[in-house]
Amino acid sequence: MSESCYSLYGLLIQSPIQLHAPVVQGEPDLVVVEAASQIVPAEPAPGELLCRLEYGPGWGAAHVKTPTGYTLRYYGTAQFELDPQLRNATVIADSSINPSMVPELLLASVPAFRLLMTGTMVLHASVVAAHDKAIAFLAHSGGGKSTLAAAMCGSGFAAITDDLLVIDWCADVPKVRFGSGELRLRPDSAALRASITFGSERVTSDGRTAVSSALAHTDAAPELRVIIVPVIEAAGVRAELRRLAGSESLSAVLEHLRVSGWQDASALRRVFPEQVRLARTVPVYELRLARGPEGLHQAVELLKHLELRRE
Amino acid sequence: MFYKRSVNAVTADLGDGHLAVMGLSRGRYYTLNATGKVIWTFLETPRSAEDIEAHVQSCFDIDTDTCLQDSQKFLADLVAEGLVERV
Numbered sequence: 001m002s003e004s005c006y007s008l009y010g011l012l013i014q015s016p017i018q019l020h021a022p023v024v025q026g027e028p029d030l031v032v033v034e035a036a037s038q039i040v041p042a043e044p045a046p047g048e049l050l051c052r053l054e055y056g057p058g059w060g061a062a063h064v065k066t067p068t069g070y071t072l073r074y075y076g077t078a079q080f081e082l083d084p085q086l087r088n089a090t091v092i093a094d095s096s097i098n099p100s101m102v103p104e105l106l107l108a109s110v111p112a113f114r115l116l117m118t119g120t121m122v123l124h125a126s127v128v129a130a131h132d133k134a135i136a137f138l139a140h141s142g143g144g145k146s147t148l149a150a151a152m153c154g155s156g157f158a159a160i161t162d163d164l165l166v167i168d169w170c171a172d173v174p175k176v177r178f179g180s181g182e183l184r185l186r187p188d189s190a191a192l193r194a195s196i197t198f199g200s201e202r203v204t205s206d207g208r209t210a211v212s213s214a215l216a217h218t219d220a221a222p223e224l225r226v227i228i229v230p231v232i233e234a235a236g237v238r239a240e241l242r243r244l245a246g247s248e249s250l251s252a253v254l255e256h257l258r259v260s261g262w263q264d265a266s267a268l269r270r271v272f273p274e275q276v277r278l279a280r281t282v283p284v285y286e287l288r289l290a291r292g293p294e295g296l297h298q299a300v301e302l303l304k305h306l307e308l309r310r311e
Numbered sequence: 312m313f314y315k316r317s318v319n320a321v322t323a324d325l326g327d328g329h330l331a332v333m334g335l336s337r338g339r340y341y342t343l344n345a346t347g348k349v350i351w352t353f354l355e356t357p358r359s360a361e362d363i364e365a366h367v368q369s370c371f372d373i374d375t376d377t378c379l380q381d382s383q384k385f386l387a388d389l390v391a392e393g394l395v396e397r398v
Contacts, residue, residue, distance in 0.1 A: 246325035246329065247329040247331065247342045254340050265335035265336055265338075272333050273323070276325075279325075
């Protein structure tokens with residue numbers, strides 16, 4: 001099988017597994033190879049525990065440091081074995097899973113780990129942009145970030161990244177690194193998808209619908225002007241924005257590191273200064289909105305009129 | 312007995328009168344108010360409980376009993392969270 005090199009969050013990832021991400025030429029930062037599938041246990045691999053997150057019996061993930069590098073285990077799904085330099089990854093898909101979740105993990109979780117281990121802040125956010133000005137929606141899984149980002153695509157915004165927010169600082173200006181350009185929506189997003197013309201739609205291996213915006217962004221990395229933290233309420237609540245104070249802003253940024261359950265102090269120490277810098281540089285707003293199409297519509301109307309000027 | 316900051320704590324001034332303290336060993340963070348910030352700053356070098364209480368009283372208009380209770384409670388919380396060590 002031919003191998004392509006994909007550009008994701010500033011990394012070039014060479015993979016024999018097809019990823020829905022821009023294909024580029026260049027020296028890869030991470031080379032992925034496949035090994036034979038096997039059962040991936042629902043427990044951490046032996047080694048020094050860096051990160052562990054368990055949602056329930058048999059459901060979770062753990063990353064460990066081993067004598068030969070790192071093992072990223074997604075229980076019952078897949079395992080990635082990385083060398084100490086984080087340049088090579090061997091992927092072992094769980095033999096009981098079909099279709100494989102490996103492409104989805106390669107698009108987000110594995111790059112997030114690699115970036116965090118090399119001292120890069122990676123936040124859990126989706127980003128859209130218009131005229132080189134970006135809005136990030138900061139939320140955990142199921143928190144509405146992809147849905148809000150997709151809804152903004154119906155108002156002249158282009159999708160920049162889904163799930164991972166990585167910043168490059170150009171002097172004091174935070175620039176957003178490009179992700180795949182797709183937003184991954186849950187199965188209950190049919191009404192939203194019917195109301196907006198997207199550039200493309202496809203069903204992912206985990207049953208979501210990945211959409212790309214009809215508008216493509218320019219090649220220039222957009223400047224992050226606003227961070228939005230959605231809070232989904234019951235129906236009947238009018239959408240409203242509230243600017244967060246300094247301590248609240250930092251709380252929001254600290255709570256949304258992309259790799260949840262992190263326990264390794266050295267990586268947290270490396271990214272803490274950048275988290276503080278972001279919270280002090282970019283205005284953070286809480287967006288309260290009602291669940292459902294009307295709440296989404298009200299939220300988009302508020303966000304469209306939010307001034308994206310630099311302060 | 313003295314109190315000293317843990318090497319596993321990193322801080323950031325939030326610019327709104329608060330101080331953020333990240334406890335790296337547990338991956339948890341805390342926001343300190345003005346009083347907490349004064350104590351944390353004073354702990355730049357190891358200090359006794361008596362020194363800390365005297366310092367808080369010199370910075371704020373607060374009676375001795377309240378200062379003693381609040382300072383001891385705060386220091387106990389910092390120790391419990393692994394942000395400060397007793398030496």
